Amino acid sequence: MELRLSVCVLLLLCAVKSSNGGKILVWYTEASHWINMKPVLETLVDRGHQVTVLIPSASMFMNSSEPSRFQYEPFDVDISVKDLERLFQDVLHFSLYEMDFMNPYEISVKFFDLMKNNMKISVKFLDGVVKSKPIMKKLKEGNYDLLFADPIYPGYDLIADILGLPLVLSLRFSIAHNLERMCGQLPAPPSFVPAVMSKLTDKMDFSERLSNVLFYTSQDFLIRQFMWKPIDEYYSEIKGTPTSACELVGKADIWLLRTYWDFDFPRPLLPNFKFVGGIHCKPAKPLPEEIEKFVQSSGDAGIVVFSLGSMVKNVSTEKANMIAAALAQLPQKVLWRYSGQKPQTLGSNTRIYDWIPQNDLLGHAKTKAFITHGGTNGIYEAIYHGVPMVGIPMFGDQPDNMVHMEAKGAAVSVKFNFMTNESLRDAVNTVINDKSYKENVMRLSKIHHDRPMSPRDEAVFWIDFSFLCCFHQGFLRECAFVGEHLGAFSCISVFLLFLPQTVYFYLIGF
Structure with a gap:
């Protein structure tokens, strides 16, 4: 009887802990992606979550010394801020002063040359995490409940898999919706869903639809060769078994897309894709x-x-x-x-x-x-x-x-x-x-304003949802264990302790 009571009390304490918030690990990002991430993290802290952000030793926008209410976990990378600035300047010079005077073939060659350089830098960033024993030890001992990431830098999916964490992604897009389509299985019929970066709208004539199909096809091939292939090889080396990065990304619980119908064109959806465009927007304050x-x-x-x-x-x-x-x-x-x-x-x-x-x-x-x-x-x-x-x-x-x-x-x-x-x-x-x-x-x-809740609140809601779903599933496993070893009455007793959470999941349709 004492053992049964102890188990019930332990699970009750777990429930109280979960209601106070979880421990969220945030993958490093950069530039406007970081600007979008910060208000969400601040709101998560307001909701009682403990937020820890991985931050590289070289970054143009992330700064661990600036005041914040979330924690930083710094890691060293074999690259300098000047290297990052040089890469950005190369991209900027190509976009501003070269692209308009090149033919499509020359643009593709130059673009994927820049992509290869970006991939080399991305791998150096990833090395600073997965090949650092002290950092990996800290992450494994951190007992995090969820990983939150903007997928501009690879590795978030690998770490989520290694740590066994649910994964929530926040992104504006991937080129030709490759990440969303190929990994997240989001439908994108080329007859009326224009590929990102194609400069097409949803009102296309036959030649534009044909161009859209060719853009999707060519980008899928090039991204597979220049991005997915090297990442798969890297992940396979780290895990010691053949690993598909796209499959790991596809395990993401929620995809928060930073767009909405005020900005985007109509398209098919999946239940775990949520549109939260305008996360950073807020009422105007008085001017200086x-x-x-x-x-x-x-x-x-x-x-x-x-x-x-x-x-x-x-x-x-x-x-x-x-x-x-x-x-x-x-x-x-x-x-x-x-x-x-x-x-x-x-x-x-x-x-x-x-x-x-x-x-x-x-x-x-x-x-x-x-x-x-x-x-x-x-x-x-x-x-x-x-x-x-x-x-x-x-x-x-x-x-x-x-x-x-x-x-x-x-x-x-x-x-x-x-x-x-x-x-x-x-x-x-x-x-x-x-x-x-x-x-x-x-x-x-x-x-934009005609929504049941603000984009930021909706993003935080779905992060909370992913965290609570994970906890709820864990509770069901614990309940099964208690029922098997201590009898059905004990399981029912513990379930009653979780009745408020159970009602909540019923109401939201989990």
Whole structure:
């Protein structure tokens, strides 16, 4: 009888521990991916979870010394920040100054050469975790309950498998939806689901559908050769048995896609794919006094907010002078985030800042338009606040993102290499003076806000769900053990202790 009581008390204590939160391990990431990750981690801490973030010794954005309410687990990598910056500059130079002047074959050769270099660096990062005995010892002794990862760097799936942890992924996309389709089994009929990076919409004629099929097929082949094959070999070496990385990724419990119907096109879904676009969005706060004074000086004309994101802080002198000349012709006041040399053609209506409170400016009543590089974070802030956009896409997913916004009637794009001061000026005037752009972006904003809970709360809910599912399954195994060894009455007694959790799982359909 004492043994039965002890088991019941032990399981009750486990239940109390789970209700207070779990121990969540977070895979390292970078750039805007980290910017999206941080608010989710802060909310997880608010909900009582203990969050530990793996952080490499070389990172452009992650900083373990900055104040935070989650913990860091640092690990050493055989690479420097300069190496990372050099790789990014290579990608940026290719995207800005080479791609527009290459044929498709030359673009593919260059792109996958950059991908191979990126893979070499990714493997060095992974070496710092799986080939470090002290780090692996800490992770195994950490008794984590769940692994949360943005899959831009490989290894998260391998560690989740080694530690026996449920896996939750947070991602914007993979090229041609390869990760989601091939590993997560998410349907993507090429007849109406445009491949990511194809610059196509869901309204395709026959030639565009054929192009979409070819894009899917070619990307699947190239990604298999340049990404999955080397990762499979690496994983097999670590585990000592043939291992498919894609199969490990496919075991993820929840896929949090950082998009939504305000941004994306209609497509088939699976129950474990959840759309949480706009995780970082929030209401605007009051502006700093100096900026507010400049904004108010704009009168009825209002202001234009201009930023090329956190990764592109300046452009060539010639391009900067051309942009400044275009902005000088606008009746609005312009706040431009720019760290380069002051352009000679800068107008009296334009002010340059090393940093601007972008979200707060976009939420200001006087903001008329947003000139953006087309990054997902900036686009979502514009949608959140209902601001029409002018896109100057630079690299990565940005051209594809702006295709989405143009198709939805919320933006006009100009090409970086071919824009003139007249084309940029006319684009800004169009989205401000043609009322349809404001109406369309307000429609997207209504879609964004018309949700039962905020994107951040929904992301945290599904992380909680994965953690509790794992705990619930563990409880069922324990209950079976108790029933076998101590009798059915003991199992029923313990089950009653868990009755609130059982009702919860029933209500959410588990």
